Amino acid sequence: MKMSQLFSPTLRETPADAEIISHQYMLRAGFIRKVAAGIYTYLPLGYRVIRKIEQIVREEMNKKGAQELLMPALQPAELWHESGRWDIYGKELMRLRDRHERDFCLGPTHEEVITDLVKREVNSYRQLPLLLYQIQTKYRDEIRPRFGLMRGREFIMKDLYSFDRDKEGLDESYKKMYDAYCRIFERCGLEYRSVEADSGAIGGSSSHEFMVIADSGESVIAYCENCDYAANVEKATFAMKVENSKSVLQDLIKVETPGVRTVAELEQFFNLAAKQILKTLIYETEKGFVAVVLRGDRNVNEVKLQNVLDSKYVNLVNEDRVKELIGCEVGSIGPVNLQEEIILVADREVPYVLNAICGANETNRHYQNVNYGRDFEANIIEDIALVEAGDPCPKCQGPLHITRGIEVGHIFKLGTKYSAALEATFLDEDGQARYYEMGCYGIGIGRTAAAAIEQNHDEHGIIWPVSIAPYHVVIIQVHDKEEKQKEICEELYNQLTDNGIEVVYDDRKERVGVKFKDADLIGFPLRIVVGPKTINDGTVEVKIRKTGEQLVLPLTDVNSWVNNYITSFLGK
RNA sequence: CGGGAUGUGGCUCAGUUUGGUAGAGCGCUUCGUUCGGGACGAAGAGGUCGCAGGUUCAAAUCCUGUCAUCCCGACCA
Incomplete structure (x- = not known):
């Protein structure tokens, strides 16, 4: 290719609406141009990179016995009604109507289409396992598209779906994909880490994310240096340090605490460490109002909370509504003598805090010497705390580190969630109809390109790994x-x-x-x-x-x- | 959806406070001189100032509405 002929309009100056390096350089080097928010044209150089990544993905998928197909981006609403996701998916689903007023959507993912296909065309255990994938343009009406190809409304993704006869088969397919993903990101020249992940709206049991380590990443991960533990902070847990305190339970007393609201102020006022204080937050959830109690030095992990409650949402209630609901300022809420109708969720560390301080549900009053079991009991005790740097690793007790990453791949064990919803069955040796054990496995192609730049650049521009250089x-x-x-x-x-x-x-x-x-x-x-x-x-x-x-x-x-x-x- | 900001030539931005003939740098075209890390000079082309109303003798500038874009938050296979 002659540079004089190459369509790659480079820019001397950085466009004003590009925030992160990969976005800036992709624009400046003539790789992409924006068409609308979160929607881009791939110029020749950019498209070459995309195709290189796609090719690596293809080769590794094919090596694992997967077969490529192509499903439509445009999908009929009926399939989504069947799985129940037409109503659940929300505004992120790009919906449209045809001339006959029939509902359609632009696919954000393809579980419905693939499951429907396999349901129709596969009927025997002899045809399993089946690994099918595509590299397709996906549509998600993101609330806030940003960072160029990092989070678009239209983006290219490889998605593979596995169909197995049983859990063991699914485990094998999952392992194959896990290995293939490692190979892919290695071949792309990326420093990545696989982490345990929450399975989110897509559902299912086990899940891993592949994270490219980068400060500009939107995800936060916790990892252990001593062992291989690594998890998205949404999912990450830590070993609980139970201090064998010899403290004697002291009598509960109510104390005037004028103007003392925050944990920091309580620490000062009582001259106690934050971990001796119990803080209480009020959430509105699908199950009603929930009071969350945890140690003063902890923060709520809302993803864990949502999972514990099996609620589709958890929203922190604002100060004014708390006042209406509890009758006191937010700084004085506490688990003792709280209204019956509020579900009390305690973090697993709470029962081990002896003679604690907490709000008395009266403005400017707190209880001293609060003890779990004697003074209050929770409806649920679970791990709902956000991991912090330095917390002990759940596997080896070593200190956990926190870093940021870009989620370039995500693999899930779906189990029978979709096959059951869509009544997709096959016959086993005994002639019994059984649901497929499914898995789904995604890689953001454009995001991988962006991540590569985030990780490989200097002040002059991009430093492409050879394998994906245009x-x-x-x-x-x-x-x-x-x-x-x-x-x-x-x-x-x-x-x-x-x-x-x-x-x-x-x-x-x-x-x-x-x-x-x-x-x-x-x-x-x-x-x-x-x-x-x-x-x-x-x-x-x-x-x-x-x-x-x-x-x-x-x-x-x-x-x-x-x-x-x-x-x-x-x-x- | 809440909070903040911005829309002026292809790009970066000034001009808006205080209404009075639309600007600069870069890029582009032509000519000349240059020529190993974004050259210099000269001459040019290119803008309904996001859009629609309104106020005014007069609007990029003031008012109303609207659209778009970006940032923070909530959201997210």
Whole structure:
């Protein structure tokens, strides 16, 4: 490809509406252009990256015996009614009507379509296991699309669905996909981590997310350095440190606490640590109002809370409504003598806090020496606390660390949730109809590209891993009018291209500085410079974008050197 | 949906407070000089100031409405 012909409009300045590096560089380097919020055109360079990632995904899926198909983006409402998700999915589902006023949606995911297909076309255990996948454009009317390809309303995703006869089969399929995902992200040159995850709205039992470690990530993960434990903080738990306190239970007393509201103020007022204080928050949920009690040094993990309550939502009640409901300021709520109709959920640490401080449900009054079991009891005791850095690992007690990550892949064991909803069955050896044990496995293709940039860039631009770079090499002709340089460039271009190397020849009538800047910005892994030295002593400069290393090679060696370098990164 | 902000040439932005002939830099076109890290000079092209109303002799500027975009939060296979 000649740079003079390549449609990759680069920008000198950073567009104002791009916040994070990957978005900025994709725009500046001419990879994408925005059409509407969260909707983008992939320009030639951007699309090449997308296709590279897709190809890696394809190869690894196929290796595991999966078969590619393509389902429609446009889906009839009936299927979604059958699974019950037409009503549940909410505003995120892009809905539309055809000319006959029939309801449709643009698929955010394809469990319904695939399950319906398999239900119709597969009927025997002999045809299982079945692994089917597609690489498709998905639609989600995100509340807030942002960060370019990171969170779009239209985006490309690989989704695979596994159908097995039993739990053991599902475990095997899940393991296959887990392994394939590891290979994929390794091949993409990403530093990633697989973490235990909450299965969210899609449902199901076991679930892992594949996170690319990056500060700009929207997910937060906890991991242990001593062992392999790692989990999304939504899911992460920690070992409870039970202190064998010899404290004697003291008498409950009510104390005037004028103006004392926050845990920090209580610590001061009573000269006690936050973990000696119990704080109480009021949530509105599907099950009614819920009071959540936990240690003063803890925060609520709303995902855990939602799961414990089996509620579709949990919303913190605002201060004014709390006053109406409890009759006191939010700073003085407590679990003792709370109204019967409020469900009391205590974090599992709460029973171990002896002689605690808590609100007295009267403004400016608190109880001292509160003890679980004697002074109050909860309807539910569960782990509902958010993990903090330094908490002990649930597996090995080592300290947990917290970091941010970009969720590029997510795998779920769905079990029979969808097969049961859609009555999708097969016959086993005994002629018994059984529901499929299903799994679903997604990879955000565009998001993976964005994550790669977040992890591989410098102040000059992108540093593509070879495996997903739009082109491997750029050849820069220093003097655009020099015929001899041009001849050498063209010869080199042909040699490399014949070897299967993907090359761009920058033949533009630009000063060399401009070419260097664009080469760095676009992020070609290798840059070959053909200039006066090439004419005089038959050498060219080869610069490795990643390391900045620059070598001078005889013209005759360039082809094989480049070939070796590139292929060393493409091992499959 | 709540809170905040912004819409002026392809890009970055000034001008709006105090209404009076629409600006700069970059990019683009042509010519010349340059030529190994985003050159310089000269001459050009390009804008219904997001859109619709209103106030006014006069609106980018004031008022009302509306749309879009971005940030924070809630949300999220």
